[in-house]
Amino acid sequence: MHVKFSLSRWQLLAWLIGLLLVTPLGFLLFESLQGDSDVFQHLFDTVLWDYTRNTLLLILGVGLLSCVIALPLAWLTAYCDFPGRKQFEWALMLPLAMPTYLIAYVYTDLLDYAGPVQIALREWFGWQSPDDYWFFDIRTLTGAIVMIALVLYPYLFLIFKTALREQSFKLVQASQLMGLSPTQSFLRVSLPLGRGAIVAGITLISMEAMADFATVNYFAVSTLTTAVYDTWLGYYSLTAAAKISGIMLLILFLTIMVERFSRRNQAVYERQSSVNSATLYRLKGGAAWAASLACTVVLVLAFILPVGVLVKYAVVYADEAWNGAFFSYAWQSFKVAIVVSLVTILLSLLVLFYQRIAKHAYPLIPGRLASTGYALPGTVLAIAVLLPLTQLDDALNNWLEPFGLSPGLLLSGTLFAMIFAYVVRFYAIAHGALESSFLRISPSLDMASQSMGKGPLQTLRKVHLPLLKRGILTAGLLVFIECMKELPAALLLRPFNFETLATHVFQYVSDEQLELASISALLIVLVGLIPLYFVNRSMEQNYS
């Protein structure tokens, strides 16, 4: 009897957490289906179609360009031997640490009329004015596609490379014996076998590309993300913002459906053999150097050059950039990130422990519900969080009015909104990281502990927590890093006069003065490198 009671307590707790974290999405769906709002009608009549088209083009463009960059590089580093292969294998992941708005800023600075590239060209050819020559404009949709693809391709690179490594070498060797050249083998064996991985990678990239706010905003390319932002901050219409968010949810949903659909028969083919660490093709002479060159070009364009420029800014403008503001913003970001890490870890621990001991039906649902927030673009999430919080604030104010109290925007206008939004968004990261650690604990340890007279809570404390220590640290770190980098939600939800490192840097990007925030920018890049270290280490554990 006792066990039943305490189990249902855990169940209640897990479901409460799940429902709490899915509340914003629920409100958003409800609101976006409400009757017309004037603002939305106006947008619908005028620019909404353009915005939607731009968003779709952006997704498509980034997806395609990422394929062009990532697939050959993944195949080269997975199967071929050439100078620098081992280093490129991890170095080509580095661009993931680069926020898109930083790379966009750096390239704008380099490539616009007053930038070094055009100046050099003018000097070279003796041109006098813009009328004398044509030069592409980077601040366009195409420019945005290139910028975003340059930092997102590593997702596809990583996923496809892993898939190639897990494919049976024997299949590729068999295709060789049957007379296929390496290129033919790539096209006819590796590519079709890796289809599931490729689709998964593109899906991830599409979701990130759709969520991008900073680059398109900086390039003044109007997409649905910027529309959500402008509708809220320009018209203060939550309903219209919710409706635009609804369109993005629809695109998101379709993307995920396509992914699921294309993967429906995949499980059978993949993971049928042990992982390979040797290489198949030893490239020689020109081919080897061409492979190295291709990797180098991508790495320089996507990471080394932008970081180099940032370092140059930081050195030249050290006095201006190294100031009190930097420390106070870093400290504010740090505080928020720590609180969010602790909260997500606590919540995910409770939910996962329930999953583990659950004997009721559907133990996985609370965790799934709680994890949905991760798929929401930052701007959409911000609107979704504001919907319930503003209503709560209204209710609170109405209720307290008779007592002569008016707390104001106690929830929606304070750090609470930002922290809640971050928890909703990053819960999934903590959950995922901890779940894998939890699964590594053999269930018989629980039974052993129980048979030796320990109840659920004692088992959690004496067996699980000590064994989860590393998992908790990793999860906390990953959430912390994401919080430090998060921009769009912070822009919409930060309290008055509150800046995080990211909003501070973005402010200076928008003001064309990134030089002055270059140290903060470098710190964001540096923080972003930390998770890559983990990814790389786990890859090495698996493959060596």
Added chain:
Amino acid sequence: MSHLVIKDLAYQYNGTKVLSGLSLNVKQDEIVCLLGASGCGKTTTLKAIAGILQPEQGYMSIDSNIVNDSGVFVAPQKRNIGMMFQDYALFPHLTVSDNIAFGLNTMSKEQKRERVNEMLTLVKLDGCAKRYPHQLSGGQQQRVAIARALAYKPSLLLLDEPFSNIDTQVRFELIADIRRIIKAQKVSAVFVTHSKEEAFAFADTLAVMHGGKIAQQGSAEQLFSQPNSKVVAEFLGTGIYLTAKALTATEYETVFGVVSSTNAGNHDCVQGQIYVRPHHIQLCKAENGDAQGLTILQRRFIGTRYVYRINIAGQELEVAAEQDHVFSVEQPVKIKIMPHTVNFFRD
């Protein structure tokens, strides 16, 4: 009075009946082996005894304390049961002595240390108290696991396929070792395995499980020579079925002649089948005219003699030859069925 009594236990998972009408008795200090093919419900039974899962119905008492009945369910941590797992389930973050002390909930520090040392001596791991599980060999880990399960003097010990991860060369040595330890501690035990060799070596009594219940419980010899069902007969060793008619209490007529039994049945003139194990069959030379239509399919040398694969009544079997005759493949032969305790199953 039995130490563990289970009556009419039922459990289903996702609508499939895993256990139904399962009854089992374990006497004081007895080691009972639940033996059966995978999926027959052995481990489920063990988990139900431990209280890790809750049966739909059934009565269960341990040491005269009712732990399961309608309206009664005692939580696993209150049953005082020791359990040994297939993967040993040693806590990787605790030393050997901390692992052994984990279940000593009510003792003082001094008492704990004494008990841990006592257990370490019992399992011959005196020097290993401060080591961690990953620093031990498989056999050592297993001895820690048994020490941990016995340290708090459980009223019942459960063992879930504890020997399946041990190399075959040392397995039976270890089985003897663990049996000695359990016997020294005077504790009743239920042991689960799918290997009849392990069961023969480890248990006092076997209980063959089939279809969610106990098909037969008894000593190894009893189950082997007097199985009460085809399932038990087949599980404990190979053999063939021959159509037979009971002529008298000790004689059965088959197509290969009359088979006489060393014990008396009571099946006069009943049709049925007898189950004959290979060591009761001998191959003889077929003289002209009395060939039974049997030929040698394959010949295999096993060190001291040959065994021959033949097809008897549609069932293939490897048997030895009378007086170590040597036959060649495709040679016609006949068989002789020696008098033995005949297992007769009526139609």
